[in-house]
Amino acid sequence: MVGEIRIDHVHKEFVNPDGDRITALEDVNLTIEPGSFVSLIGPSGCGKTTLLRAIAGLNPADSGTICLDGKPVSAPGADRGYAFQQANLFPWLNIQNNIAFGLKARGVYRQEQGEVGRLINLVGLRGFERSYPHQLSGGMCQRAALARALAGHPKVLLADEPLGALDAFTRMNMQDMILDLWKEHHMTVIMVTHDVDEAVYLSDRVVVMSARPARVEQVIDIQLSRPRDRGRGDFMDYRRQILERLHFAGNTPDLDYYL
Amino acid sequence: MKRKILPFIALIIVISANRLIPDSELQPAADRPYFFYVLCLLTGLYAVYFLLSLAIGALHDKLIHKAPFYAGVILLIGAIDLVTSKYALLPVLFFPCLDRVFGVFVSDWRLMGECILASGKLLLIGFGIGASLGFLTGLLIGFSGKANYWISPLMKFIGPIPPTSWSPLVLSLLSTTYQAAVFMVALAVWFPITLMTSSGVQNVSNSYFEVAATLGAGRWTRIFKVGVPAAMPSVFLGVFYATCSSFVTLVTAELLGADAGLGWYLNWQKGMMLYANVYAGLILIAGICMIIITLIFRLKDRILVWQKGVIKW
Ligand SMILES: Nc1ncnc2c1ncn2[C@@H]1O[C@H](COP(=O)(O)OP(=O)(O)O)[C@@H](O)[C@H]1O
Ligand SMILES: [Mg+2]
Numbered sequence A: 001m002v003g004e005i006r007i008d009h010v011h012k013e014f015v016n017p018d019g020d021r022i023t024a025l026e027d028v029n030l031t032i033e034p035g036s037f038v039s040l041i042g043p044s045g046c047g048k049t050t051l052l053r054a055i056a057g058l059n060p061a062d063s064g065t066i067c068l069d070g071k072p073v074s075a076p077g078a079d080r081g082y083a084f085q086q087a088n089l090f091p092w093l094n095i096q097n098n099i100a101f102g103l104k105a106r107g108v109y110r111q112e113q114g115e116v117g118r119l120i121n122l123v124g125l126r127g128f129e130r131s132y133p134h135q136l137s138g139g140m141c142q143r144a145a146l147a148r149a150l151a152g153h154p155k156v157l158l159a160d161e162p163l164g165a166l167d168a169f170t171r172m173n174m175q176d177m178i179l180d181l182w183k184e185h186h187m188t189v190i191m192v193t194h195d196v197d198e199a200v201y202l203s204d205r206v207v208v209m210s211a212r213p214a215r216v217e218q219v220i221d222i223q224l225s226r227p228r229d230r231g232r233g234d235f236m237d238y239r240r241q242i243l244e245r246l247h248f249a250g251n252t253p254d255l256d257y258y259l
Numbered sequence B: 001m002k003r004k005i006l007p008f009i010a011l012i013i014v015i016s017a018n019r020l021i022p023d024s025e026l027q028p029a030a031d032r033p034y035f036f037y038v039l040c041l042l043t044g045l046y047a048v049y050f051l052l053s054l055a056i057g058a059l060h061d062k063l064i065h066k067a068p069f070y071a072g073v074i075l076l077i078g079a080i081d082l083v084t085s086k087y088a089l090l091p092v093l094f095f096p097c098l099d100r101v102f103g104v105f106v107s108d109w110r111l112m113g114e115c116i117l118a119s120g121k122l123l124l125i126g127f128g129i130g131a132s133l134g135f136l137t138g139l140l141i142g143f144s145g146k147a148n149y150w151i152s153p154l155m156k157f158i159g160p161i162p163p164t165s166w167s168p169l170v171l172s173l174l175s176t177t178y179q180a181a182v183f184m185v186a187l188a189v190w191f192p193i194t195l196m197t198s199s200g201v202q203n204v205s206n207s208y209f210e211v212a213a214t215l216g217a218g219r220w221t222r223i224f225k226v227g228v229p230a231a232m233p234s235v236f237l238g239v240f241y242a243t244c245s246s247f248v249t250l251v252t253a254e255l256l257g258a259d260a261g262l263g264w265y266l267n268w269q270k271g272m273m274l275y276a277n278v279y280a281g282l283i284l285i286a287g288i289c290m291i292i293i294t295l296i297f298r299l300k301d302r303i304l305v306w307q308k309g310v311i312k313w
Helices: A048-056 A095-105 A113-122 A138-150 A168-185 A196-202 A233-248 B002-020 B034-055 B057-086 B098-107 B109-143 B145-158 B163-173 B177-202 B206-214 B219-256 B262-271 B275-303
Strands: A005-015 A021-032 A037-041 A063-068 A080-083 A156-160 A188-192 A205-209 A216-221
Touching (some): A048 A156, A080 A138, A080 B206, A113 A138, A156 A168, A205 A233, B002 B034, B034 B057, B109 B275, B145 B177, B163 B177
Parallel strands (some): A156 A188
Antiparallel strands (some): A205 A216
16 A cells, blocks of 8 residues: 655645734654555644645745655655545636646546546546536535546545535535545545544545644544444543543634535 | 518619709719719618518528618618708818719729738738737747736736837838838737737636636646637637727728728829729628628637637627
8 A cells, every 4th residue: 555644744824915824734753554545633823734735745844854655745646536626627627637636747648538537437428528617516526526636546635625615415425425435546546535434434634733833732532443433422422522632722613514 | 570661662762862962063974883883782782682582581580680770771871961962061172973983983993802812812821820829928928928918018018008119210221111001900800819819818717717626637738729729719819800900900000001901092093193992992891801700700719619608799
């Protein structure tokens, strides 16, 4: 198995337009096992996106190292797929070509032609290959964006609240779809979420982060077999444990946590 | 349905006025009632359009929308007929009757055809050079900070100067007036396309470049598969501006000593005080410009299908 992420003493500061320094990440240490499903949860504005972007190489850390399978990451690369908070599909490409973008960019489209069709099936977008993003619903765009991020078989999928903007029903369907994708692709998944329920339902481990500056508050192993039942007592126990931890960290979470 | 009849009513009014009211004695007579022919032609064309619209739904909606406008235009032309031919309210030398204006298309068609070809060639060469250089300059400014630093101020400096005002300089530097005309048309096209391409690229959301980077795209893919297509709507706006300004420049550039072309035609006829011919030339230029712009819009709709419902202009 490949796709181990090791985050060592990572520190990141921003200077906002007023010239104030904002510490977004303070001494973050985390090891993520290859092939595991990990959720990052924490109050809004704490630095979850910053951490994910640092792993992607989109904004490198000020100090500390992030390694993928022992090699430090410095720039974005196709070994780490990234699903952005907004789907960010290229509006000038149809769904088929959006998903094929990475393969074409790296010149491996010919060898991997079947891959695009397979992913389109997996995310349930058969029949919409020729549609443009503006013709699709928000949920369909997110599914296409996930397929695009997975097309090159990345070792790690980084997903920033991919389901954040969706209604509850679509969201639950897509959680199952994400689990299917994960099983099919044998990759490591690091997903940011602000939904405790979602974190418990999906993850092997839930990383609770503190309010800004983000530190790892606690890592909780979810020892439940899949498929998981949201109504069961032990599920509720994990849920309560995470919520308490978030409160304990001095954060009143968004209303979303209770929904 | 009633709205679609309006142009017919307008045509009947205008044709009746044209036939029933005698021409003013002051107006030199035309050899034939050409304006009346034009009205008949318009009636025929509109009748065809009308009949087609009965069968085709999309055409019907479009016609319902446009019918009052057509009727208005027809009435306006009728009013011009009254003011010039019928009552000669304006000096007849400068405002000839419409029969003579439209007669020019019959008497001068061969010369006009040659002029269209000559101008078309000039426009094509100038536009081709200006547009390709403009696109390249725009990409350079848009993607390279260094190019932006050095070229942008130059753009601000050159931009407001009408291309034709370079003529003294250009005429002394280039060996033929034709080259000078090409240069000025190219300059007129280069500026708006450079400006709109560079601003289009600079306004591309950074998130698209980030997506491309995480998908393993290299520098060239990011430029040509992300920056360029994302900037296309803006580039097309530039092409549209460029078309308008290339026409303005073309007509003026041909005054500098060309021996054919639409601008030359206008100037020559004006020199001979043949104002009917001048008006016919103006109508011709307006018509051609309209056709070209319509074609560009069609092309835009085709290339930018993806932005239907995303951006409108
Ligand atoms: N590019 C930036 N410039 C300045 N400040 C930033 C930038 N990106 C993020 N921040 C700040 O860093 C903090 C963490 O942001 P983020 O990682 O987006 O939080 P979240 O946990 O909600 O994803 C926030 O206070 C935010 O204002
Ligand atoms: Mg965020």
